[in-house]
Amino acid sequence: MVKVGILGVGTVGASVANILERNADILEARAGKKIVVKHGVVQNMGKERGVNITLSTDPMDIINDPDIDIVVELMGGVEEPYALVKKALENGKAVVTANKALLAYHRYELQEIAGDLPLMYEASTAGGIPIIGALRNGLTANHIESIQGIMNGTTNYMLTKMINEGALYDEILKEAQALGYAEADPTFDVGGFDASHKLLILASIAYGIDAKPEDILIEGIEHITQTDVAFAKEFGYEIKLLGIAKKVEHGVELRVHPTLIPASSMIAKVDGVMNAVSVVGDSVGETMYYGAGAGGEATASAVIADIVDIVRGNHGPMLGYKKGLEGGSFELLP
Incomplete structure (x- = not known):
C-alpha cells in the first residue's frame, strides 16, 4: 500500500x-x-x-x-x-x-x-493536458524547434467572447469573474504571468534554460480593444494570448503576448477556457495537445497520473536530463 x-x-x-x-x-x-x-x-x-x-x-x-x-x-x-x-x-x-x-x-x-x-509536476502546466510527459518522454528523440500555446483559460475565454460576440474587455472581465474563471484581482491571468510560469517550465524541459519570469517578455491582454479584434478579422486573423518558445540560430526566444494567428490555423479554433499547445520537433514535425487547462477534476487527473507513475517506478530525471547538455544549455535571447 x-x-x-x-x-x-x-x-x-x-x-x-x-x-x-x-x-x-x-x-x-x-x-x-x-x-x-x-x-x-x-x-x-x-x-x-x-x-x-x-x-x-x-x-x-x-x-x-x-x-x-x-x-x-x-x-x-x-x-x-x-x-x-x-x-x-x-x-x-x-x-x-x-x-x-x-x-x-x-x-x-x-x-x-x-x-x-x-x-x-504534470498538473502544473495546462491542467489535464499531458504536455510535460510528452516533452520529457514522448518527444525525447527530438530537438525541439518551437513551442507555442494557449496556456491560460481565463484569457482565452475572454478573447473568444470579444471575437465571437463583440464583447468589450471590461464587460467580459466582469463576466469571467462572476463565473469564477478570473480572480477578484485578475492581474495574474490577464497580465500574462500565469502563462509565463507555464512557458518557463516547458522551456526548461525543451532547452535546459534556467530563466525566471522577470527575464522574459510578458504582455497581457488588458489593452486589447474591439478595434484590434476588427482589424485582425479584416485580414483573416484572430488574436490569442500565446506563450512562445522558439529556437533560433544563437539561442532561444521566450515570450508571452497577444498574437495575430491565421483564422484557419488549428490553434485559432481553440475557444473558451480550453488550452492547446503546439510542439515542433526536428524529427516528428508538429504535434498538438488540446484539452481542459484548469478545473478540479482535470487537474486532479494529471496529479494522479504522476502518483501512479511514481508507484510504478516511472519517473526519470525531473527536468528530463540525466546529464548537462554538451556545450551547456541554450542561451536565452532578449
Whole structure:
C-alpha cells in the first residue's frame, strides 16, 4: 500500500482525494499497489471539503509522518511551499506538485535537492493536458524547434467572447469573474504571468534554460480593444494570448503576448477556457495537445497520473536530463 498526504485540500486537492477513492480498483490494477490518502492539510478546518480523509492545519503532520510515501503539494504560493517541498524531499518522500509559480522560481533548486527521488509536476502546466510527459518522454528523440500555446483559460475565454460576440474587455472581465474563471484581482491571468510560469517550465524541459519570469517578455491582454479584434478579422486573423518558445540560430526566444494567428490555423479554433499547445520537433514535425487547462477534476487527473507513475517506478530525471547538455544549455535571447 502507498500512502499519500495532500498539502492543500481545496478544489483540486478534494478532487484528488475523491478520485483516488472512487477509482481505487482501476488505479490499483494500473499501479500494482493500493493508493490511499492518509492525511490532508487545510487552512480552515471549519470549511466543508467533501472528502473522507483525516484533516489538520499543520503541514508537518504530513512532512514528518514516516508512513506517508508521497506528498502532494497543492497550496499555491512560492516560498512556503518551497520550504515544505524541500523538507519533504529531505525526509525521503516523493513529491507531486501542481504549483507552477513554485517551479517558475525554484525548479532547478528542487531538482538538485530531489536527486533520484521522484518530483513530478504534470498538473502544473495546462491542467489535464499531458504536455510535460510528452516533452520529457514522448518527444525525447527530438530537438525541439518551437513551442507555442494557449496556456491560460481565463484569457482565452475572454478573447473568444470579444471575437465571437463583440464583447468589450471590461464587460467580459466582469463576466469571467462572476463565473469564477478570473480572480477578484485578475492581474495574474490577464497580465500574462500565469502563462509565463507555464512557458518557463516547458522551456526548461525543451532547452535546459534556467530563466525566471522577470527575464522574459510578458504582455497581457488588458489593452486589447474591439478595434484590434476588427482589424485582425479584416485580414483573416484572430488574436490569442500565446506563450512562445522558439529556437533560433544563437539561442532561444521566450515570450508571452497577444498574437495575430491565421483564422484557419488549428490553434485559432481553440475557444473558451480550453488550452492547446503546439510542439515542433526536428524529427516528428508538429504535434498538438488540446484539452481542459484548469478545473478540479482535470487537474486532479494529471496529479494522479504522476502518483501512479511514481508507484510504478516511472519517473526519470525531473527536468528530463540525466546529464548537462554538451556545450551547456541554450542561451536565452532578449
